Amino acid sequence: MRLGLAIMLHTAVLKRAGIAAFLAIVVTGCSDNNASFSISEKTRSLIPEAQAGIAESPGVVTLLDQKFGTPQTLKAWMKLPVQWGGAAAKVEVFAADGGDAKVKFTAEEGQTFPEKAGFVNVVTGAGAGRTFSVSSWDAATGEAVLTGLDGGSLAAGDICSIDGGSTIQSGRVLYMRHCSHCHGTAGDGNGPTAQYLYPRPRDYRHGVFKFTSTNDMSKVSRDDLLRVLRYGIPGTYMPSFLLMKDEELTAIVEYVRFLSMRGEFERKLVNELASDFSEDAVESRLKDEQRSDIVGELAKFLAEDLPGVVDGIGAELEETWVAADTEEARIIPSVPRVPDSDESRRRGRELYLSKTLNCADCHGIDGAGNGPQTMVYEKNPVTNVPYNEPGLHDVWDNLNQPRNLHTGIFRGGRRPIDLFCRIHAGIKGSRMPSFKNTPHEDIWHIVNYVLSIPFESEPGATGVAAAPAAAPDAAAAPAAGE
Numbered sequence: 001m002r003l004g005l006a007i008m009l010h011t012a013v014l015k016r017a018g019i020a021a022f023l024a025i026v027v028t029g030c031s032d033n034n035a036s037f038s039i040s041e042k043t044r045s046l047i048p049e050a051q052a053g054i055a056e057s058p059g060v061v062t063l064l065d066q067k068f069g070t071p072q073t074l075k076a077w078m079k080l081p082v083q084w085g086g087a088a089a090k091v092e093v094f095a096a097d098g099g100d101a102k103v104k105f106t107a108e109e110g111q112t113f114p115e116k117a118g119f120v121n122v123v124t125g126a127g128a129g130r131t132f133s134v135s136s137w138d139a140a141t142g143e144a145v146l147t148g149l150d151g152g153s154l155a156a157g158d159i160c161s162i163d164g165g166s167t168i169q170s171g172r173v174l175y176m177r178h179c180s181h182c183h184g185t186a187g188d189g190n191g192p193t194a195q196y197l198y199p200r201p202r203d204y205r206h207g208v209f210k211f212t213s214t215n216d217m218s219k220v221s222r223d224d225l226l227r228v229l230r231y232g233i234p235g236t237y238m239p240s241f242l243l244m245k246d247e248e249l250t251a252i253v254e255y256v257r258f259l260s261m262r263g264e265f266e267r268k269l270v271n272e273l274a275s276d277f278s279e280d281a282v283e284s285r286l287k288d289e290q291r292s293d294i295v296g297e298l299a300k301f302l303a304e305d306l307p308g309v310v311d312g313i314g315a316e317l318e319e320t321w322v323a324a325d326t327e328e329a330r331i332i333p334s335v336p337r338v339p340d341s342d343e344s345r346r347r348g349r350e351l352y353l354s355k356t357l358n359c360a361d362c363h364g365i366d367g368a369g370n371g372p373q374t375m376v377y378e379k380n381p382v383t384n385v386p387y388n389e390p391g392l393h394d395v396w397d398n399l400n401q402p403r404n405l406h407t408g409i410f411r412g413g414r415r416p417i418d419l420f421c422r423i424h425a426g427i428k429g430s431r432m433p434s435f436k437n438t439p440h441e442d443i444w445h446i447v448n449y450v451l452s453i454p455f456e457s458e459p460g461a462t463g464v465a466a467a468p469a470a471a472p473d474a475a476a477a478p479a480a481g482e
Contacts, residue, residue: 205263348449
């Protein structure tokens with residue numbers, strides 16, 4: 001079938017002109033005609049007017065379509081820090097020859113020509129909205145031969161998009177082929193095979209990924225997501241895609257980030273509306289108010305306040321996701337790894353059992369993952385209702401028991417630096433907390449102890465031979481984002 005991608009360009013020129021243009025980019029790809037982005041239960045909990053909107057004012061579902069589109073027709077909200085692919089450029093020289101044209105483009109500020117180009121979309125000028133095929137392309141000079149032109153469809157000074165959206169488009173096709181059967185079309189962790197898997201596939205819509213090399217307050221980095229694609233997640237059904245090309249993995253990463261930002265946008269938008277305009281809230285308000293008055297209040301909010309809310313959410317998403325790829329977000333130990341020794345392991349076990357860190361409360365005294373917290377009936381933090389089974393739960397409401405350290409299987413990677421990151425930042429979305437205020441030397445002692453546990457002659461023994469060294473970096477699965 002034919003897939004579409006609408007790219008909204010905000011180049012420097014377009015911003016100065018106050019223009020926001022949507023481009024329809026159509027390429028051949030494989031997809032399910034009926035594939036759609038699911039909406040969350042929280043969105044469905046809103047009254048219909050809050051979901052769909054009133055008159056000219058969009059609601060949550062309408063805004064999701066306006067900003068992100070559908071699987072068949074993606075839309076790029078350029079406020080978001082996603083590498084969409086392609087480049088914006090100005091027509092410098094145009095010479096038509098029948099249905100073909102020789103064109104020289106000049107890249108807009110901050111843009112880089114793609115190495116390959118298959119199509120050009122016209123953004124401004126008489127041909128705005130049209131798409132032309134590229135039969136010849138030179139990335140070094142910006143010179144191209146376009147086919148299928150007619151008189152007046154392109155002129156010097158026009159702004160065009162060269163291969164606009166090619167990365168996200170490729171990522172979408174690869175994701176649907178390799179990832180959606182587990183993670184779902186919308187990244188909700190509810191693909192057709194998900195119900196048979198334990199642990200459940202990640203639901204990206206929270207914007208939370210468990211295993212990162214970033215600090216406890218930061219999002220997952222692109223490198224973290226690339227690592228999990230390359231090496232998989234040991235002990236789960238997440239496989240390694242090490243044989244895929246780098247550009248394919250990069251495209252999937254950008255599409256996963258796109259889905260995650262879409263989910264976050266939806267959650268934050270619903271949170272602005274739920275307290276007053278959910279079905280439950282409206283039912284309660286009807287004891288003292290008329291429904292028409294409530295809908296009128298909603299209409300005013302959608303028309304006057306929601307645009308500012310949307311801009312604020314977009315700015316927040318931009319800031320937090322950009323920050324995740326900065327040096328400031330990375331976990332960098334202040335001291336080198338403490339050499340593995342019996343003394344270091346003993347110190348690590350002391351810290352493991354200490355009241356300050358109290359690792360045994362979850363992982364158990366001997367590290368078997370059977371601490372007393374695994375027998376407690378937790379309450380759902382949203383509903384305040386106890387879960388049906390004892391044990392620890394994650395933000396996705398899945399039972400998420402502490403790791404049995406005797407197995408030597410560490411889902412975020414088994415290099416010493418991987419375990420350092422797990423202790424320093426915690427495991428995001430789970431009950432594993434951050435111990436970032438613990439001296440880094442002490443964290444290394446704990447790492448040495450934890451790595452020795454699978455080789456202990458008896459629980460708590462420290463006089464055993466040193467654990468085998470971790471595999472070389474190139475072969476070991478590094479700290480990874482899920």
